[in-house]
Amino acid sequence: MFTAGRIKYHLCQLTEKSVGNNGTPLHFLMPALPYSTTFNRRRSFPVPPANHSVTVRRPFPLSHGTTTLGFIFQGGVIAAADTRASAGGLVACPAVHKITPIHSHLVVTSSGSGADCMLWERILAREIRLYQLRHRRRLSIRGAAKLLSFMLHPFKGTEVCVALTLCGWDKELIYVCSDGARLQGDVFSVGSGSPYAYGVLDRELRWTLSKDEAVSLAREAVFRATHRDAYSGNNVDLFLITAKGWNCKHYSLGLA
Amino acid sequence: MEYLIGIQGPDFVLVAADNVAASSIIQMKHDYDKMFKLSEKILMLCVGEAGDTVQFAEYIQKNVQLYKMRNGYELSPAAAANFTRKNLAEYLRSRTPYHVNLLLAGYDDTDGPGLYYMDYLSSLAKAPFAAHGYGAFLTLSILDRHYRPDLTREEAVDLLKKCIEELNKRFILNLPSFTVRLIDKEGIHDLEKLTSGAK
Numbered sequence: 001m002f003t004a005g006r007i008k009y010h011l012c013q014l015t016e017k018s019v020g021n022n023g024t025p026l027h028f029l030m031p032a033l034p035y036s037t038t039f040n041r042r043r044s045f046p047v048p049p050a051n052h053s054v055t056v057r058r059p060f061p062l063s064h065g066t067t068t069l070g071f072i073f074q075g076g077v078i079a080a081a082d083t084r085a086s087a088g089g090l091v092a093c094p095a096v097h098k099i100t101p102i103h104s105h106l107v108v109t110s111s112g113s114g115a116d117c118m119l120w121e122r123i124l125a126r127e128i129r130l131y132q133l134r135h136r137r138r139l140s141i142r143g144a145a146k147l148l149s150f151m152l153h154p155f156k157g158t159e160v161c162v163a164l165t166l167c168g169w170d171k172e173l174i175y176v177c178s179d180g181a182r183l184q185g186d187v188f189s190v191g192s193g194s195p196y197a198y199g200v201l202d203r204e205l206r207w208t209l210s211k212d213e214a215v216s217l218a219r220e221a222v223f224r225a226t227h228r229d230a231y232s233g234n235n236v237d238l239f240l241i242t243a244k245g246w247n248c249k250h251y252s253l254g255l256a
Numbered sequence: 257m258e259y260l261i262g263i264q265g266p267d268f269v270l271v272a273a274d275n276v277a278a279s280s281i282i283q284m285k286h287d288y289d290k291m292f293k294l295s296e297k298i299l300m301l302c303v304g305e306a307g308d309t310v311q312f313a314e315y316i317q318k319n320v321q322l323y324k325m326r327n328g329y330e331l332s333p334a335a336a337a338n339f340t341r342k343n344l345a346e347y348l349r350s351r352t353p354y355h356v357n358l359l360l361a362g363y364d365d366t367d368g369p370g371l372y373y374m375d376y377l378s379s380l381a382k383a384p385f386a387a388h389g390y391g392a393f394l395t396l397s398i399l400d401r402h403y404r405p406d407l408t409r410e411e412a413v414d415l416l417k418k419c420i421e422e423l424n425k426r427f428i429l430n431l432p433s434f435t436v437r438l439i440d441k442e443g444i445h446d447l448e449k450l451t452s453g454a455k
Contacts, residue, residue: 149307
């Protein structure tokens with residue numbers, strides 16, 4: 001250890017002391033700043049409250065209705081969703097973005113409670129970026145899904161309601177939900193409108209679809225779901241993820 | 257909804273599990289593998305609540321591997337089963353119990369094949385044949401009637417097929433395909449997936 005000015009640095013020696021107390025190599029730790037211990041000891045992600053005896057009643061029912069879908073085909077991965085946020089019988093917002101890019105090659109579709117999804121997407125984005133900075137490589141989709149699943153696990157049994165589908169450039173589609181399920185597959189549809197979307201998708205989905213056919217199939221599936229499901233509607237957001245990154249299109253309802 | 261079955265022979269254990277991953281009324285996956293390989297000759301089949309299955313099974317899987325790394329030899333199936341039971345029992349009376357039903361099947365080089373039945377209350381029983389799920393109500397009597405301790409491998413697979421036929425005939429839910437694996441002194445072998453045939 002040497003002091004430079006008023007700041008002490010820990011030299012990293014590749015001996016048994018090269019690992020800090022939670023497994024991070026010492027040279028990643030911040031320089032020890034005065035008054036920094038309280039800041040560093042704060043947990044970086046939310047922790048469920050230890051005592052559940054006091055619960056606050058919400059003034060309105062949470063938003064839960066949605067139709068999102070994702071599927072893989074030869075030209076990449078398609079992610080599509082409606083844009084309605086409902087709170088009980090009210091349309092709380094007709095123009096919500098349910099598909100969020102996490103980085104240039106990973107896109108997340110969200111369903112469940114809108115606020116929870118927004119928060120957990122930001123947490124996931126932050127943790128992926130931290131991993132990239134610490135390990136100098138991008139986390140794989142499976143790794144991101146496992147990370148998210150383990151971060152959500154302490155909240156199992158609480159009212160957190162999050163069902164995300166991670167759609168990645170390496171043609172992987174993984175569904176993660178706050179119940180703890182983590183499934184990899186070729187096609188997923190999530191939300192109150194998902195049975196209707198499956199009905200359309202299962203009939204016409206093939207690996208050999210062209211890009212335009214895949215886009216119009218995804219649009220059709222969301223459209224049919226919004227027609228039948230009261231809690232889905234307004235517009236269709238569509239993302240196409242290829243090896244070059246993601247590409248976004250917004251459509252109004254009504255077929256091409 | 258989910259179905260697990262295990263049949264022990266004189267020098268092998270045959271296990272099968274359905275391939276459906278469901279979320280309320282929707283089948284989200286048709287080719288989901290519910291078997292977790294704990295070691296070269298031990299398989300754990302795990303069903304139950306959505307996240308609990310994978311979390312608990314992977315926890316046991318990694319701990320069994322850690323034992324091998326630390327001590328240089330693998331846990332026997334009996335030891336692995338008792339280790340699993342102890343963990344499940346400890347979590348049972350905590351704030352976060354795991355709701356999982358398991359079958360643990362393994363081959364021990366000294367003791368031979370073993371099949372262990374464990375439920376979510378962490379009761380453990382070594383049994384010659386066992387099943388989990390609603391399908392067990394329909395198939396246990398078939399196993400009672402036709403099981404013999406000296407079954408050959410082909411006879412065991414036929415017995416398994418009889419059970420699956422009964423499920424396809426009388427069980428209200430559609431379980432289209434089953435993963436089948438066999439454990440013997442050579443290790444774990446994948447057998448042909450059994451499908452219901454009706455498309």
